[in-house]
Amino acid sequence: MSNAHTAVHGDHHPVDPSIPVEYHEEENSLRIAGFWVFLGSDLVLFSCLFATYVVMHGRVAGGPTSQQLFDVTGFTIETIALLFSSFTCGLATYEMRRGNRNAMVTWLFITVALGLVFLGFEIDEFVHNVSIGATMQRSGFLSAFFTLVGTHGCHVTMGTLWMLSVIIQLIRYGITPITARKAFIVSIYWHFLDAVWIFIFTVVYLTGKVV
Amino acid sequence: METKEHKFHQETGFPWKHVIGLLLSLVLTAIAFWLALATHQPPAVVITIIVVLGFGQLLVQLYMFMHFTExxxxxxxxxxxxxxxxxxxxxxxxxxxxxxxxxxxx
Missing domain, CATH: 1.20.5 (Single alpha-helices involved in coiled-coils or other helix-helix interfaces)
Known part of the structure; x- marks a missing residue:
């Protein structure tokens, strides 16, 4: 085990060129597998928030309804920003496997920038809602809305900070099995957040405009 | 000793998989937006279709972007x-x- 460990560390060339760099140590494979288990549990967490929201959607207690509250332009821009950020994040992994550190870091920076665009519009929406009295404590609908969308926004905020820290490590240490594993894990986290957002714009925003 | 099976997508040439994934997600999003905002079908029909489209998008993310089967x-x-x-x-x-x-x- 320790021999294999040092052999991988000391050798800058791939042991087996068919295996991507982020899988070059057994511990990396285990960490990636473990992160998929976390994504499974996060998916279940979001499903509970979605279930609460669906039940609470009509409980407006005389306050604003989803049809009055949701701004089509805002959530359309948020959706486009996050869809494109998922694409650029995928290209970062693609360049990582080709060994192009600079191209990879560029795509990751673009991903973070698009994430910040998303967050800017979401924060603006929340501030606007609160300014017209649509606060979290106004109704069951708004409690469920802010909890679900806010939890996703919190994930995206953490994701941008996490991705920035991985970018700093990539600039300092280059693409090694360790930095590659960290970049791969943050990238599947980012794609997962885009998938969750797809269900938020479907179940919350579009459905909220239909009924 | 048994040989492990390796299932990795080889990243050579133009990233077609990612471009197709992006186009698919944009098309599915556009259909969902159009159905919900520009047509006047019964709400139950619209919601059912856009949720199905959402699951299509989830599969696009998993299989085109997330290296799900690797x-x-x-x-x-x-x-x-x-x-x-x-x-x-x-x-x-x-x-x-x-x-x-x-x-x-x-």
Whole structure:
């Protein structure tokens, strides 16, 4: 085990060129597998928030309804920003496997920038809602809305900070099995957040405009 | 010693997989937006279709972007994620079912 460990560390060339760099140590494979288990549990967490929201959607207690509250332009821009950020994040992994550190870091920076665009519009929406009295404590609908969308926004905020820290490590240490594993894990986290957002714009925003 | 099976997508040439994934997600999003905002079908029909489109988008993310089936041994993440989806479906679908029963009673 320790021999294999040092052999991988000391050798800058791939042991087996068919295996991507982020899988070059057994511990990396285990960490990636473990992160998929976390994504499974996060998916279940979001499903509970979605279930609460669906039940609470009509409980407006005389306050604003989803049809009055949701701004089509805002959530359309948020959706486009996050869809494109998922694409650029995928290209970062693609360049990582080709060994192009600079191209990879560029795509990751673009991903973070698009994430910040998303967050800017979401924060603006929340501030606007609160300014017209649509606060979290106004109704069951708004409690469920802010909890679900806010939890996703919190994930995206953490994701941008996490991705920035991985970018700093990539600039300092280059693409090694360790930095590659960290970049791969943050990238599947980012794609997962885009998938969750797809269900938020479907179940919350579009459905909220239909009924 | 048994040889491990390797299932990795080789990143050579133009990233077609990613471009196709992006185009698919944009098309599915556009259809969902159009159905919900520009047509006047019954709400139940619209919501059912856009939720199905959402699951299509989830599959695009998993298979086109997330390297879902890749592993250096066995792709344990595939049964893990499908099990999590089963739990999610039970929680959300069960809640809708139970609450619709309540509204019928009252």
């Amino acid at each position: 592993s250096d041994d066995r792709a344990w993440q595939v049964p893990t994620i499908y099990f999590a989806l089963f739990i999610a479906f039970t929680v959300v679908g069960g809640s809708i079912w139970i609450m619709s029963f309540r509204s019928i009673v009252s």
